[in-house]
Amino acid sequence: MLLTRRPRKQRRRNLLLVLSEMAYMLNVGERSDPNVEVHKFYGGAVLAVCLLALVFQAFLHKYGRWSELIDLPLLVTIYFGVSRRNPVTGLFLGGTIGILQDALSHDNPIGMYGIAKTIIGYLASSIGGRIDTEHPLSRFALVFFFFHFHQVILAITQRVLLNHSAPLFTLRLLLDSLVTAAFAVPLFALLDRLRRPS
Amino acid sequence: MIDTYSRHRPLALLAIVVVAQVMLLAFQIKGEHDVRLIRYWAVALVTPLERAGTWSFSKVGGAWGGYVGLRNARAENDRMRIELDQLRLRNRELESQAAEAQRLTTVLNFRSAHPEAAMLAAQVIGSSADPTSHTLFINRGEHDRLRINMGVVTPDGIVGKIVEVLPNTAQVLLINDKDSGVGALFCATRTHGVVRGSGDPDPRMEYVVNDEKVQAGDVIATSGEDRIFPKDFPIGTVESAKPGNPFQVIRVQPSARLDRLEEVLVLLTQQEVVIKKPEAAASAGEGAAAAALAPDATPAKAAAAKSAAGPQ
Numbered sequence: 001m002l003l004t005r006r007p008r009k010q011r012r013r014n015l016l017l018v019l020s021e022m023a024y025m026l027n028v029g030e031r032s033d034p035n036v037e038v039h040k041f042y043g044g045a046v047l048a049v050c051l052l053a054l055v056f057q058a059f060l061h062k063y064g065r066w067s068e069l070i071d072l073p074l075l076v077t078i079y080f081g082v083s084r085r086n087p088v089t090g091l092f093l094g095g096t097i098g099i100l101q102d103a104l105s106h107d108n109p110i111g112m113y114g115i116a117k118t119i120i121g122y123l124a125s126s127i128g129g130r131i132d133t134e135h136p137l138s139r140f141a142l143v144f145f146f147f148h149f150h151q152v153i154l155a156i157t158q159r160v161l162l163n164h165s166a167p168l169f170t171l172r173l174l175l176d177s178l179v180t181a182a183f184a185v186p187l188f189a190l191l192d193r194l195r196r197p198s
Numbered sequence: 199m200i201d202t203y204s205r206h207r208p209l210a211l212l213a214i215v216v217v218a219q220v221m222l223l224a225f226q227i228k229g230e231h232d233v234r235l236i237r238y239w240a241v242a243l244v245t246p247l248e249r250a251g252t253w254s255f256s257k258v259g260g261a262w263g264g265y266v267g268l269r270n271a272r273a274e275n276d277r278m279r280i281e282l283d284q285l286r287l288r289n290r291e292l293e294s295q296a297a298e299a300q301r302l303t304t305v306l307n308f309r310s311a312h313p314e315a316a317m318l319a320a321q322v323i324g325s326s327a328d329p330t331s332h333t334l335f336i337n338r339g340e341h342d343r344l345r346i347n348m349g350v351v352t353p354d355g356i357v358g359k360i361v362e363v364l365p366n367t368a369q370v371l372l373i374n375d376k377d378s379g380v381g382a383l384f385c386a387t388r389t390h391g392v393v394r395g396s397g398d399p400d401p402r403m404e405y406v407v408n409d410e411k412v413q414a415g416d417v418i419a420t421s422g423e424d425r426i427f428p429k430d431f432p433i434g435t436v437e438s439a440k441p442g443n444p445f446q447v448i449r450v451q452p453s454a455r456l457d458r459l460e461e462v463l464v465l466l467t468q469q470e471v472v473i474k475k476p477e478a479a480a481s482a483g484e485g486a487a488a489a490a491l492a493p494d495a496t497p498a499k500a501a502a503a504k505s506a507a508g509p510q
Contacts, residue, residue: 055247059255087208095215103240109226110236111219118219122212161223 039083045194050076050097058104069179071147073097077117078146079188081124082133083195094121109162116153120146136185143184147177301461308353309463315428316466318342320350322459323367332375332395332456333358338464339366347426349465355432355453356380356420357462368464372456373433374401381423382433384412390421393433393450399457400437403448412439412448428465 098117158166320336362369422429
């Protein structure tokens with residue numbers, strides 16, 4: 001055994017360094033350029049849009065399964081996350097939307113979507129200050145990425161906490177992500193109109 | 199320390215929120231508790247909006263559907279109305295053709311059933327412009343060997359006589375014209391008289407004495423004395439009879455529908471015609487060719503039929 005055991009103090013310092021690095025990566029919004037434009041919305045617009053997204057998501061199920069292709073609450077979480085660029089509000093908004101989504105589904109335990117959307121809201125807010133989120137292509141790519149990330153979090157939550165077998169990736173999910181991303185581009189352009197002029 | 203906290207505050211909050219939700223999940227799963235309060239609030243929050251959405255969706259959808267349906271219904275209504283008009287026209291045309299075919303069949307059967315009498319079918323192409331004159335024009339004329347004073351009949355009864363012959367047209371004087379006169383007799387009593395036009399739609403039978411018992415419904419036929427119509431051809435029935443001075447006033451209902459003539463037969467000869475019943479005429483029409491091939495049988499048949507029919 002040539003490898004010698006590192007002192008406990010050093011290991012602790014290394015762990016703190018790794019965590020600090022992770023925090024830096026995750027906390028990009030907080031360390032982003034302060035000159036980055038933060039979009040403000042008309043009063044009540046965020047609340048109204050979030051509620052409408054939840055209502056439509058629940059409502060459109062009545063009119064066919066095609067509505068399952070699009071995750072409107074996820075889109076709203078991403079949009080307001082990247083627009084407001086505040087990780088704290090992003091995570092709370094995502095968490096609230098996710099919990100409401102859980103509450104409106106009859107068999108999901110509360111917190112399943114909540115956890116996923118909390119993380120997505122936080123990440124979207126953090127990334128919003130670092131990259132261009134105004135271009136349709138970047139929006140498409142962002143939503144595509146977040147959709148699958150959201151699905152991965154959901155799958156892990158279901159596997160670890162609920163002991164359910166949830167797929168990480170399927171062709172159906174790929175189709176869903178493409179449809180959701182394509183739908184997001186005009187939806188985000190529509191939601192841009194709710195922004196208060198700076 | 200404060201700077202570190204403020205720097206990592208969002209991350210810490212994320213961790214707290216996620217951990218809280220994980221614990222909430224664990225609480226629900228392990229304890230098999232349902233967080234009914236959160237669900238209740240969520241449903242209470244969303245349900246009114248859903249209800250309003252459903253209501254407005256159904257109203258808007260209903261109005262839109264009704265509007266579009268109404269537009270479609272109107273367009274469809276217009277289209278169907280046009281189609282109905284076309285079908286009505288077509289139906290009339292077909293009815294007319296069917297009626298014409300029926301009439302022609304009747305005429306043909308009659309003609310075929312009486313091969314002993316030469317007849318020529320003709321179509322009525324017009325009538326007199328004078329309302330007091332009861333005449334009509336047929337599409338046969340001199341080229342068809344028609345001559346003045348030839349009788350014109352239908353299977354129902356006599357119509358009139360030809361008074362004018364042009365190369366391709368002939369004018370027929372109807373029996374209800376005031377200048378018309380036909381030798382007639384009552385089939386039952388064999389009492390003779392003359393059916394004359396009076397200017398009215400119905401002709402009258404004249405020269406019947408008041409002592410003669412005449413009743414409404416009595417059948418009147420040709421007597422053959424006028425040398426125009428063969429004997430015992432139907433003219434009509436008595437409509438009314440009342441005593442007159444010096445003869446009875448007898449109104450006659452013509453057997454032929456003089457106001458609705460379209461096809462007629464011109465009698466090319468004055469040879470006697472034994473009127474057969476319609477069904478007999480129809481069956482005879484089918485064997486017309488055979489009858490035509492055996493002309494010698496015709497007079498015997500006529501005599502037999504005449505004797506069998508008795509006075510008529």
